Amino acid sequence: MPAVGRPALMAGSERAGGARRRRRRAWWVPYACLAPAAALLLIFVLYPVLSVFWYSLQSYNPTKPYLNAFVGLGNFQQILTQDPLFRQSLWISVKWVVCEVVLQFCLGMGLALILNSTFRLRGLARAVVFSPWAVSGVAVTAMWTLMYNPFGGMFDTILKSTGLARTPVQWLADTHLVFGAAVTAELWRGVPFFAILLLAALQAIPEELYEAARVDGASRVRAFVRITFPLLRDAIVLATLLRAVWEFNNVDVLYTMTDGGPANLTTTLPLYIANQAIQYHNFGYGSALTVVGFLILLCFAIVYLRLSRFGQEI
Amino acid sequence: MSRTLDRGLTLHLPLLLYVVFTLLPFYSMLMLAFHAGGQVTATFHYLPIPFSLQHFRTLFDEDSFLPYLRNSIVVAVATVIVDIPIAVLTGYALSRFQFRGKTTFMLALLTTQFVPASMLIIPIFIVFKDLDLLDSLLGLVLINATFELPFAAILMRGFVSAIPFELEEASMVDGCTRFQGVLRVALPLLRPGVVAVAAFGFVGAWNNFLFALFLISDQNLYTVPVGLSYFLGEFNVDYAALAAGGVVAVVPVVCVFALIQRYLVGGLAGAVKG
Numbered sequence: 001m002p003a004v005g006r007p008a009l010m011a012g013s014e015r016a017g018g019a020r021r022r023r024r025r026a027w028w029v030p031y032a033c034l035a036p037a038a039a040l041l042l043i044f045v046l047y048p049v050l051s052v053f054w055y056s057l058q059s060y061n062p063t064k065p066y067l068n069a070f071v072g073l074g075n076f077q078q079i080l081t082q083d084p085l086f087r088q089s090l091w092i093s094v095k096w097v098v099c100e101v102v103l104q105f106c107l108g109m110g111l112a113l114i115l116n117s118t119f120r121l122r123g124l125a126r127a128v129v130f131s132p133w134a135v136s137g138v139a140v141t142a143m144w145t146l147m148y149n150p151f152g153g154m155f156d157t158i159l160k161s162t163g164l165a166r167t168p169v170q171w172l173a174d175t176h177l178v179f180g181a182a183v184t185a186e187l188w189r190g191v192p193f194f195a196i197l198l199l200a201a202l203q204a205i206p207e208e209l210y211e212a213a214r215v216d217g218a219s220r221v222r223a224f225v226r227i228t229f230p231l232l233r234d235a236i237v238l239a240t241l242l243r244a245v246w247e248f249n250n251v252d253v254l255y256t257m258t259d260g261g262p263a264n265l266t267t268t269l270p271l272y273i274a275n276q277a278i279q280y281h282n283f284g285y286g287s288a289l290t291v292v293g294f295l296i297l298l299c300f301a302i303v304y305l306r307l308s309r310f311g312q313e314i
Numbered sequence: 315m316s317r318t319l320d321r322g323l324t325l326h327l328p329l330l331l332y333v334v335f336t337l338l339p340f341y342s343m344l345m346l347a348f349h350a351g352g353q354v355t356a357t358f359h360y361l362p363i364p365f366s367l368q369h370f371r372t373l374f375d376e377d378s379f380l381p382y383l384r385n386s387i388v389v390a391v392a393t394v395i396v397d398i399p400i401a402v403l404t405g406y407a408l409s410r411f412q413f414r415g416k417t418t419f420m421l422a423l424l425t426t427q428f429v430p431a432s433m434l435i436i437p438i439f440i441v442f443k444d445l446d447l448l449d450s451l452l453g454l455v456l457i458n459a460t461f462e463l464p465f466a467a468i469l470m471r472g473f474v475s476a477i478p479f480e481l482e483e484a485s486m487v488d489g490c491t492r493f494q495g496v497l498r499v500a501l502p503l504l505r506p507g508v509v510a511v512a513a514f515g516f517v518g519a520w521n522n523f524l525f526a527l528f529l530i531s532d533q534n535l536y537t538v539p540v541g542l543s544y545f546l547g548e549f550n551v552d553y554a555a556l557a558a559g560g561v562v563a564v565v566p567v568v569c570v571f572a573l574i575q576r577y578l579v580g581g582l583a584g585a586v587k588g
Contacts, residue, residue, distance in 0.1 A: 033407035034419060036400045037463055044460040045426055048437035055437065062443075107332070114329050119321075127575050128333050134571040135564055136521030138539040141546060142560035143339035146346055146553060152357035154342040188339065200579045242427065249430035252523045256543045270432045277436050278528065290433045301428070 056291045060284035068284075075288030086289065088264060089272040090296075092179075093248055096268055099183050100190060100247045101240055107187070108194020113224075115195065116202045126199075133192035137252020144185035145257060148172055175265055178258055182266055186253050194239055201235035202228070237308040244304075245297055269293050340564075346557035369558040377555060381534055382541035383562060386520060389454050389537060390566075393519035394512045396459040397466050401511055402504070404463075405470025406496065410479065426464040435528045442529055449532045457529065458519040465518075466511045473507025474500070513574040517567050538563045 059071045079086050115126050132140075147154045150168035159165040171181040205228065213223045251270050254260065260267035260275065267275075269289065276286040345359045350366035373379045407413075408420060438457065439448075447453030477500055485495040523539040530536060536544075542563055545556050 027413070030407040030411035030413040030416075033403040033411075037404040037467060038419075040400070040456070040460040040463060041422070041426065044438065044441065044457055045429060045434075048434045048441055049429065051440070052434065052437045055440070110328065111332060114325055117325060119325060125329060125333065126579075127572070129329075129336055130575055130578060131568065131571060132336060133578070134517050134521075134567040136523060136539050136567070138523050138542045138546075139521075139560050139563040140339075142542055142556055142563070143343050145546060145551075146557055146560075147339060147342050147358075149553060154338070154358040157358040188335070196578050203579070245428050245430065249432045251432045252539075256523075256546050259547075270430070273433060274435065274524070274528075277439070283436050283440070286436050290436065293430075293433055297428075297430070 052287045052290050052294075055284055055287035058284040058287075060287070061281050062283065063281045071284070075285050076292070078285070079288055079292060085264065085267070085272060086269075086292075089267045089269045092266065093268040093270075095179070096183070096266075097244050097247050100186055101244050103183070103187050104190040104194050104243065105236070105240055107191045109198055111191065111195040112198035112202055113228075115199055130192045130196060132189045133196065135189060137189070137250070138256050140185055140189050140253055141256040144181075144188070145172070148181060172258060173262055175262055178262060178266055182254060182257055185257065186247070186250065189253075190243070190247070193243060197235060197239045198232065201232050205231050233308070234310060237305070237310045241301060241304055245301070248293075248297060343557045343560050343564075346554055347561045349554070351554075369554040370562075372552070372555045373558045373562070377541075377545075377552075377559075379538075379541060379559060379562065382536050382538050385451060385535055386538040387566075389451055389458065389526075390516050390519040392451075392455040393458040393462060394515045396455060397462055397515045398508060398512055400459075400463060401466035401470045402501075402508070404467040405472075405474050406500075408467070408471045409474035423464040423468055426461075431461055432524050435524060438525075439528060447529075449530055449535060451535060453529060454526060454535075454537075455519075457525050458522055459515075461522075461525075462515045462518045466515055469511050469514065470504075470507060473504055473510075476507075477503050510574050510577040513570045513577075516570050517574075520567055520570075 056075055057070060057072055059067055059069050059074070061067055111129060115122065115129065119125075135143075148171035150156055150170050150173075155171070156165075156168055159169065169177070171177050209227050210223055213227060218226065248268075249270050251268070251274055254266050254268060254271050255274065258266040260271050270293065273286050273289045273293070276282045276289065342358055345362050347369055348362035348365055348367070349359045350364040350368065351357070351359075408416065442448045442453055442457075445453075447456065481499050481503070482492070482495040485499045486492060490498065521539065522537075523543065526537045526540045527543065530540065538559070542556070542559050545551065545559055
């Protein structure tokens, strides 16, 4: 019996030793694993990000090659001194981001608190409330355009049948209404993001803290201000920052719903850039606008993280 | 009694209102898409009576929507097929190995979440022109795969970390090579994670609009969102066909969403936090 056992044991230890040797020798294995991901990110993210700085110094239009030239900081000079549409689109971007982030956060926070308590059909309620997260911007536009349709859309039908409005309301053509209409449609899609993130953060707070507060006679509002909010701070800062960047760059809904109109009242900076690129092929000028947008976002992110004391002890 | 009232006012009522707000756009679209009338007027109906599938027939026969649907399916499925092995490799390396540059790589992955894809269309267009990838579904697959990858990799890292390394070690002691250990022990356990990552990638690629709009000009290669956007841009919109197109665009993601919604709370939050 031992004679049979020994070779097997030896073989086993030999193999284990071999594995150890292999592991020591194979320092390159993790790098090989990362190589495909790194290659894709280098070609399609890092190189474009870096090259946009180079193109921003050029006059570059693929349809007018005779005008292509190095112009130094000329594009930036034009942006900052002679481009009223840049200033207007930046202002609309700021308005758009503030409205979206504040409203999405407030509604998402409320929903997260509701969905964190126990009640019947909670799973179903969560699934329904989160569902707009999966809908594309173009589909959002399709749905809301149908509802905003001034001749027989859902809002029109309801307003007429209740007698609240006699003439059709031009939700997407009225200069006073278009911004709010677009904000509402995007809000519908954006709230689930906050609800999901904040719900995850809420679930990490131990129930004992609330029990202790209850024993001490604290009200629910007080418990929220003193326990929930401080413990959620990092999650809130990260979620609002991520969302602010995301909404700043969001073009799907605005491009398809209003195309920046009427009278450029919904033209945000990325939409302005997209139009420069798609309609006028001004790649150099569009790149310079992109660089300005990058720098604004970067400054915003740094200031925001500083002011919110992200990651510091409470 | 006051407790019931309290719960009603702070829980049931606001939740009910929000559920109605969430469902209204779906509802109005479905009613329009399945109601017999309404090509030109697009009148809202409370019920789809008389019921009809003629708007879908219009969509596929007259508006040639079928190729768009096929392109979207090809792009979304291929994006997932490209992304899954890369995400598994990346997630495995980040979870199991200690090596130089690991933190930097993690940080780079997280940073990409802040890189605005929509503002990069100009340089990406130029890269695509240089690589001869314009007007090709392959190009669309590669760019979608790239922008879905960081999130997929971060998510996968979490799923790999949840599998005890001792299982792989045991298989290696039993004579497997490391690769065999991963293949036979870790990968089968990773299946729910793979399904979740695949579903996230599918939703992202299916919904992508800007790359498809900007990098594809051949109408035969349009995807569903691009086709839908040209509907919206038309002067005389056939609202009923638009509603039918919206249903086609939304149904696949809603199905996939049902599959992954239980991963949303943990997965999305974990990936954002790192």
